[in-house]
Amino acid sequence: MRIADVKVIVTSPGRNFVTVKITTEDGTTGVGDATLNGRELAVSAYLTEHLLPLLIGRDAHRIEDTWQYLYRGAYWRRGPVTMTAIAGVDTALWDIKAKAAGLPLYQLLGGRSRERVLVYGHAQGATIDETVAEVGRFLDRGYRAVRAQSAVPGTQGTYGIGSDGDRYEPASAGLPEETIWSTPEYLDHAPELFAAVREKHGFGFHLMHDMHHRLTPIEAARLGKAAEPYRLFWLEDPTTAEDQSAFRLIRQHTTTPIATGEVFNSIYDCRQLITERLIDYIRTSVTHAGGITHLRRILSLAELYGVRSGSHGATDLSPVCLAAALHVDTAIPNFGIQEYMPHTPATDRVFPHDYRFRDGFLYPGEEPGLGVDIDENAAAEYPYEPAYLPVARLHDGSMHDW
Known part of the structure; x- marks a missing residue:
């Protein structure tokens, strides 16, 4: 061919x-x-x-x-x-x-290791009370795992807080939005969020939270230790990962599981994190890690060291990526969880697919191949629109990791 x-x-x-x-x-x-x-x-x-x-x-x-x-x-x-x-x-x-x-693609990857793929949704709110209520709405819809993010008092443009309850779309037209960040306020605020969620909804579901690379290793260690009573499924992206050895310090101070890797693009970006067991979940995606061929190498290495998958699956990736991820998730032995945000109706129209969500799980399609396609006529109705992700500054004007 x-x-x-x-x-x-x-x-x-x-x-x-x-x-x-x-x-x-x-x-x-x-x-x-x-x-x-x-x-x-x-x-x-x-x-x-x-x-x-x-x-x-x-x-x-x-x-x-x-x-x-x-x-x-x-x-x-x-x-x-x-x-x-x-x-x-x-x-x-x-x-x-x-x-x-x-x-279906998963058959070429070794066949089924599971019948369905556990996913997590994204609860957000301008206040802790709003986020707690949003977590409840996700649980009512059958989700068994929820990421909780709440705006932090004293900051502007907290990561994970958007206008749509199902989707978080931080990119916007024009030059990058400049947001304000304060780590001290965040470190006081996050444990209060975890406590409020658990007090209202209990421990019968998986709770996770994203730090979005914003903390130093010792700050992340402090938050991980403070989170231990609330039994988080993971804390995500605690610090920037250019220096993989930085995760050792976090590991020494907390038993809260750590997930990272959505910005990684090769096995070399996470080799030390995996082989030294410095993380619990690797979040590399099909699209950003060289495709199915290279992602399988990363996940096979992770399997040897007890690290499970938790692939990035936000709506900054198309249904083509999500379909591919579900086939990989279905086949690998060390699957952990899959991120899931429903796409907009317009996106689903451009990318018709046969995967489906039910009761907190996604099911890959059974059509030959990925089970997703692109409608080129529909795609032509939506031309490219320049958009930038935000940037973050501290109160004194210094640039900070977004």
Whole structure:
């Protein structure tokens, strides 16, 4: 099956998505997500100018060889733009291979390890009381795991707080929004949030919280220790991970499980975290970690050290990525949990799919391939719209990690 055509489709049904669509000589098509939030056109250009000309005429079945060709053959390796571009191609080729076999993708990954995939939703509020009430609404809808975020007094633009109860879309038109952050207020506020949620809703569900890389290791250790009575499923992204050894300090001071990795794009970004058991959940995604081929390497390494998956699955990634993630989640032995935000109706129209949500779980589709496609006519109705993620400053005006 030779590749006859490759195209890059950029569409914005509420937010920007980049999709790779590959067509073989016999007319079989495959799709892959290549969305990098806030840098979408960089990936689109990398694909169009550098990767697509290399693919025409290649054997679509030689997925591993194509991955190595695009990664090792480029000399300039890794990085979010490169790995997201490779992911789009890789995922589309897996889609084609599964369609050619007449099987849902998870069957080619070893078959089912589970019948359904546990997911978590996102409760948010301008106050602790609002967040507690929102957690209750998620539980009423059948969720068994909920991430709780609340605006922090003394700050402006707290991460995780948006206008939509189901979705958090921080990117906005124009130049980046400048928000104000205060770590001392946050460290006092977060344990109060955890206490209020547990007092109202008890311990019969998984509770998680995202720190979004904003703390130093010792600050994260302090929060992890304060959170221990509330039995969190995880604390996410406690500190920036450029220095993986920084997580040792957190580990020494708390038994609260730690999750990180949504910004990672290769196995080298998390090798030390995994092999030294400095984290409990690895959050790399199909789209940002070089596709299904490379994500499987990361998750196989994690399996050896008792680290489970918790792949990023917010709506900054398209239904193509979520479908691919569900097939991987279904097959791997060390699955932990899957992030899930429902996409907008417009996005679902552009990306028709057959995965479904029920009672706190997602079920991958049974159609051959990924079970998702892109409606190019619908996509054309939503042209690209420039958007930036916010930035954060402290009260004195200093830049801080957003």
